[in-house]
Amino acid sequence: DGMNVLFIVVDDLRPVLGCYGDKLVKSPNIDQLASQSIVFSNAYAQQAVCAPSRVSFLTGRRPDTTRLYDFYSYWRVHAGNYSTMPQYFKENGYVTLSVGKVFHPGVSSNYSDDYPYSWSIPPFHPSTEKFENDKTCRGKDGKLYANLVCPVDVTQMPSGTLPDIQSTEEAIRLLNVMKTNKQKFFLAVGYHKPHIPLRYPQEFLKLYPLENITLAPDPWVPEKLPSVAYNPWTDIRQRDDVKALNVSFPYGPLPDDFQRQIRQSYYAAVSYLDVQVGLLLNALDDAGLSNSTIVVFTADHGWSLGEHGEWAKYSNFDVATRVPLMFYVPGMTTSSLRRGERIFPYLDPFSHVLGLVPQGQSKKVVELVSLFSTLAELTGLQVPPACPETSFHLALCTEGASIVRYFNASEEQAEEEKDGCDDAYRCFNEESVAFSQYPRPADTPQWNSDKPKLKDIRIMGYSMRTVDYRYTLWVRFYPNNFSANFEDVHAGELYLVETDPNQDYNIYNNVSHGVL
Numbered sequence: 001d002g003m004n005v006l007f008i009v010v011d012d013l014r015p016v017l018g019c020y021g022d023k024l025v026k027s028p029n030i031d032q033l034a035s036q037s038i039v040f041s042n043a044y045a046q047q048a049v050c051a052p053s054r055v056s057f058l059t060g061r062r063p064d065t066t067r068l069y070d071f072y073s074y075w076r077v078h079a080g081n082y083s084t085m086p087q088y089f090k091e092n093g094y095v096t097l098s099v100g101k102v103f104h105p106g107v108s109s110n111y112s113d114d115y116p117y118s119w120s121i122p123p124f125h126p127s128t129e130k131f132e133n134d135k136t137c138r139g140k141d142g143k144l145y146a147n148l149v150c151p152v153d154v155t156q157m158p159s160g161t162l163p164d165i166q167s168t169e170e171a172i173r174l175l176n177v178m179k180t181n182k183q184k185f186f187l188a189v190g191y192h193k194p195h196i197p198l199r200y201p202q203e204f205l206k207l208y209p210l211e212n213i214t215l216a217p218d219p220w221v222p223e224k225l226p227s228v229a230y231n232p233w234t235d236i237r238q239r240d241d242v243k244a245l246n247v248s249f250p251y252g253p254l255p256d257d258f259q260r261q262i263r264q265s266y267y268a269a270v271s272y273l274d275v276q277v278g279l280l281l282n283a284l285d286d287a288g289l290s291n292s293t294i295v296v297f298t299a300d301h302g303w304s305l306g307e308h309g310e311w312a313k314y315s316n317f318d319v320a321t322r323v324p325l326m327f328y329v330p331g332m333t334t335s336s337l338r339r340g341e342r343i344f345p346y347l348d349p350f351s352h353v354l355g356l357v358p359q360g361q362s363k364k365v366v367e368l369v370s371l372f373s374t375l376a377e378l379t380g381l382q383v384p385p386a387c388p389e390t391s392f393h394l395a396l397c398t399e400g401a402s403i404v405r406y407f408n409a410s411e412e413q414a415e416e417e418k419d420g421c422d423d424a425y426r427c428f429n430e431e432s433v434a435f436s437q438y439p440r441p442a443d444t445p446q447w448n449s450d451k452p453k454l455k456d457i458r459i460m461g462y463s464m465r466t467v468d469y470r471y472t473l474w475v476r477f478y479p480n481n482f483s484a485n486f487e488d489v490h491a492g493e494l495y496l497v498e499t500d501p502n503q504d505y506n507i508y509n510n511v512s513h514g515v516l
Contacts, residue, residue: 004294029349036334042363050300061391062435086119127166137240148241151199196236198265207268232445298325300368321434329407
């Protein structure tokens with residue numbers, strides 16, 4: 001009988017976590033999960049924006065197959081009637097449940113979070129979500145604003161709560177219902193923070209005194225960055241506090257002290273998220289489900305915190321595409337439990353600073369599009385077949401191979417010996433690689449460069465990331481028939497990870513391209 005699945009997906013969370021080596025952040029609960037998990041240090045989203053990334057990993061298909069690069073179409077109508085990961089679990093006897101932001105709400109999930117296809121009961125959305133962009137942030141003058149940086153007194157918020165707090169409560173309630181009914185479940189919990197606005201309980205600021213907050217290591221626009229690659233962070237410019245700074249479009253920059261405040265609030269929002277994750281995992285323990293539930297923790301994409309003079313997502317830089325990814329698998333990533341033993345006791349970030357190391361770490365480059373097949377394999381379901389080159393007509397197939405083969409910690413040495421491999425040819429040639437892409441409406445940054453609508457896309461930046469380099473080609477794209485012309489290259493980027501980990505020195509024009 002297969003394991004349950006608790007699938008935690010966070011909005012806009014880059015790997016600023018203790019378990020990923022961040023020295024500043026306080027994330028004891030996520031670090032504790034990592035200490036019982038296999039952690040992938042090189043995991044990447046397929047497009048650094050919410051709806052396309054989520055539809056991609058929930059269907060196991062890449063954006064060129066879902067044909068969703070913006071927010072404005074439903075794949076079942078617009079591309080193909082693809083089965084989703086939760087739908088597959090539902091069809092295989094699981095109760096599937098959605099809490100918070102799992103699918104991106106709106107037309108891209110048919111205004112229903114893809115219910116009833118994907119979920120056994122209608123998805124839960126916190127009632128206070130609708131106030132997210134209201135004027136709830138108190139300014140220095142005592143008036144209320146819709147700010148980017150928005151620490152709040154929770155007791156003064158509508159209903160005295162915040163969306164992620166409500167989502168945690170509902171997820172805990174559902175865990176207990178599943179336990180009582182002895183039902184096998186796939187529970188997806190989608191947290192909103194640290195998505196903007198950075199609205200979180202104000203006490204979390206205490207964890208991050210401003211004098212400890214630095215600027216990004218490379219807060220300037222790189223000299224050799226093609227203009228098509230730059231994202232002008234239009235969404236944060238629309239917040240009241242950023243608007244008041246009157247920064248020039250498209251390159252800014254934001255004043256240093258405000259950059260520090262954004263970074264401080266992003267970290268504070270991550271610690272607030274860590275508390276929610278801690279309460280949820282503690283409830284999994286309380287319900288006695290920790291030894292029968294796989295826990296996956298990831299994000300839809302990252303978020304730039306001033307690197308390259310950029311903010312937000314909307315680019316092909318690692319800061320936008322790289323995500324945390326970890327799998328807790330009872331009996332596989334941890335030894336089996338004695339009854340009653342706690343795995344996830346709640347840790348208070350104000351008092352616990354753990355230096356816990358991940359149970360296992362893999363440097364393999366992996367993609368979120370592999371989640372579907374990986375979870376099928378881990379739970380003992382039949383792994384969906386690999387998609388053929390064109391798969392619009394196929395309801396069930398996946399474009400991301402399962403990564404369970406990387407779970408064995410001694411994988412590095414197995415790699416040397418090249419044994420335990422079913423297909424010698426594939427094994428021999430398997431350099432792990434992640435593909436991401438980002439559309440642009442023009443060669444230079446304009447008002448809609450971050451989020452062009454399908455009809456306005458003229459250029460697609462196709463990116464490949466290996467352990468050694470990131471290589472991106474910005475090529476002509478035709479939205480009317482979804483085709484790219486790789487003969488018509490508008491710009492290119494090449495960064496060598498070893499000498500340029502922050503991707504500041506584009507050497508595309510220094511190399512002869514026959515090599516690649």
